Amino acid sequence: MRISTRGEYGVRAMVYMALNYLDGDIPLSRIALEENISQQYLEQIFSPLRQSGLINSKRGAKGGYTLARSPEKIFVGDIIRALEGPIAPVECVSDQKKNEDCRCGKSDNCLARQVWEKLRDHINELLNDISLQDMLDWKH
Amino acid sequence: MRISTRGEYGVRAMVYMALNYLDGDIPLSRIALEENISQQYLEQIFSPLRQSGLINSKRGAKGGYTLARSPEKIFVGDIIRALEGPIAPVECVSDQKKNEDCRCGKSDNCLARQVWEKLRDHINELLNDISLQDMLDWKH
């Protein structure tokens, strides 16, 4: 039950962006430096964040990234899903999958499946309810 | 955010054991057949389940496995933890780890960490609350 470093770094980077929301465009070099993450790896991470519409980019000198909307409108769930795809503890309860694709072969009376569905929904509800602004507010 | 097939198969096998709780010793060959899981792989999965005290084993002909206690006293969280270790979305909120080991270097004001802690606790609370008996009761 681990998220990858993409998700982990992505959340940290987005929190950093939220903390510095008023600074305008923030170059990756700055995030890489302050969060101690490889800049080239961050580039890979920011690409799907941009494609998901969570951040805007500006190319060229003095360019960088900005949050696409205010921190209270961006949720951890958005970030994780952008970076790791649909949140699902097993393949057969992922959005793209239908019951029939289940490894277990039980089309509708798979008791285990109901656990995975509950777990999936629980995780999504939690992560969809934590905004970047919520996280900023936690700061003592 | 996936669990491994060990956890997935482990839960299915344990549900099977619960469904057939009154049958006495159940050999792996039967579970492997009915749940369509490799018997050799199941052997690897049952070893930590036994070491965690969730099942008892009897060797030799007519041997097999039985639940170590009744289905209402065995929880999905027990099974997952036995097979995958502590449930934690990132390493730095795993039981074994201390704050200082965190990749981010922020000893106590890591905002991201608080998300992972909430997520960890949420998942554990859910899985610690679903017993095998609960699952049997779901059966239409």
Place this chain on the structure above:
DNA sequence: TTTAAAGTTGAGTGAATTAGTATGTATTAC
């Protein structure tokens, strides 16, 4: 108009993990 700073893209890579197989040993019922 040049230059440097920045984003964008795709390929490559070594290490680790996953999802199993394969093989052999020990124990027990009959």
Place this chain on the structure above:
DNA sequence: GTAATACATACTAATTCACTCAACTTTAAA
């Protein structure tokens, strides 16, 4: 003694992870 079972260890092919590397495009500023 034999067959059925648990137990244990080693092996492996494929995949994923966590990056690095290299090339290109765009833009601001000198």
